[in-house]
Amino acid sequence: MPKGRSRSPPGLQRVDAGPGDTNWLTGRTYSKRFFEILKSRRKLPCWQKRQEAVDMVQKHQSSVLIGETGSGKTTQVPQFLLAEFGSGKIAVTQPRRVAAMSVASRVAQEMDVELGQEVGYLIRFEDMTSESTRLKYMTDGMLLRECQTDPLMSQYSVIILDEAHERTLSTDILFGLLKEVLQRRPELRCLVMSATLEAEKFQEYWSGAPLLRIPGRMFPVETFFTLRPEKDYLAAAVETCCLINVHEGPGDILCFLCGEEEIEKACAEIEGRAEETGKNTLVLPLYSSLPMNQQRRVFPPAPEGARKIIVATNIAETSLTIDGVVFVVDPGLFKQMLYNPRTHVESLLVSPISKASAMQRAGRAGRTRPGKCFRLYTLETFEKELPESTYPEIIRSNLSAVVISLKKLGVDDIVHFDFMEPPSPEAMMRALEMLHFLGAIDDEGDLTDVGSRMADFPVDPHLSRTIIAASERACLTEVLAIIAMLSVPPPFSRPRYAQKAADRAHKHFASGYGDHLSLLNAFQAYVSSGSKTQFCQENFLSERNMKQAENVRKQLASIARKAKLEDASGEMLTHSIRRAFIEGFFMQCAHLDESGKHYLTVRDQQMVAIHPSSFLQHKPEWVLYHETVVTDRCYMRNATTIPPEMLIEASPKFYHPERCKLHEHARKILRRALPRVKS
């Protein structure tokens, strides 16, 4: 309860304090800075609509708010609602951790409270909330996790799903869950906030929820299209950057490309051309695997008289915002992960962006003053070929993790779950089939004990099944370390200028069994090294990714402890570790074909090869692989040798030479191994 006297009347007026008022949340006198910030907050477009926003949420259980860039929706609307609703907690979800952190910190300032007290954030690995927290910014995945222990979301009186237009996997699942919770909790309020379009789609899904549209505050951006389609988007992008550099006035350039390699190539070319023209230009690459200190270089303003040219992936479309950009070069492409449920193969493909993305990219030019956007495609392409919005993640993903977590949340009838965009029946079937193979669901489709324990772990079902198996085979510590390493971006760095040296250093970690055990060697060496920074430098390991693996391992270990999984390191570790992995990956194995040149997967006899980055130096008869990646060929990434008798022992149904459906050649090898099988 507020202490002291507060002259602010209850309700919405609380946010618009005057001199002498005390903080309605804490009872403390407002600081000078509070009033300074308040002055600028009052100018945000959101501020004009605050009564409407509050009324809408009060009158309707679910509502939609479209707030364009610069409207202030993310920071202001939750404050309005908190002031008006008085009691109860408000959750505001974000797709990304950094956003949850930085917005919470900003709002804490605006409300004149200490971050982590009345205003806080909750993300994986960090809980910056306390008992007094009333406004909680969190990742959407975190709210989903919370539902496992509190399916009615009972601690909240309002739930705001922000950036809903991004349609992350977690947001889409939360949509469906919330719809059910709202029926059981009539007092609960839900507000879906989105930046773009799709308003009707949201309204329709939320059965006619009211809609409030708040304009943004941005500078105009003039958009140009090419007259003819470009054959070579990379060359066209480089050319356009150079032309702007020479012919346009001051202002930084942001150029969107698809991947690391082409970005580095483009940077080199633009730099070379800029030198020829004698322009003072700073060319900077930007992509997520770039070390942090190099990523940070894009933010400071260019030196006096110079121009910054930033060549970036999609990371600059939503995750990072760079001020000072006046020109945007947009080839209209990005890399997208697509999952084919029929073949079970994921592939990373260059695909056209959506109209919504194109608008978002163009908007990056109008943050500080009027800008220009050069689209390297025709107006006709834009109008006729670009989809309205990007395909939601849920309809292009492997659903096994989604299905197991819904089962754990008590959603039994997954097929009739109210998805805004229902995934294909085939994708659903494949996921159920996979979970059945893993023993996570029974013949009736109900979650088994094993499945229930698997769902506690924030990893893919193949991996959580491996964890359960490891606890039964006295190798949990080691398997958790390997899984942590498999869950982070590749930890072995191989800089262009020192590839040989990197390969030599990495050899120290090599295990003859293959990549899983090599990852373990690297992790153990890292953990026990004195100076970790120095160790990573000397051994060409990415310190960022190693630290992340350490975090993941800690979290997994703590979940395992709570689940009372057995953790004793036993004998014959290399044997039991591989045996544990088979439990989760017996469907992801491949055998050498008769010619001894290619591998065939056991799942569908697809031709695959060991990835060149593998530690495996020879071609073992049977390997287990973590994943396949498709480029010009199909590669198995992270592969480990498996003796055939171990496969028969683990899964006679799939590997018994007389019962399995494998090629004759594979059966021949299995037959030879049969006498060695321990029954």
Add this chain to the structure above:
DNA sequence: GAGCACTGC
């Protein structure tokens, strides 16, 4: 013997 968009639990 070749390449990893971007997130999240």
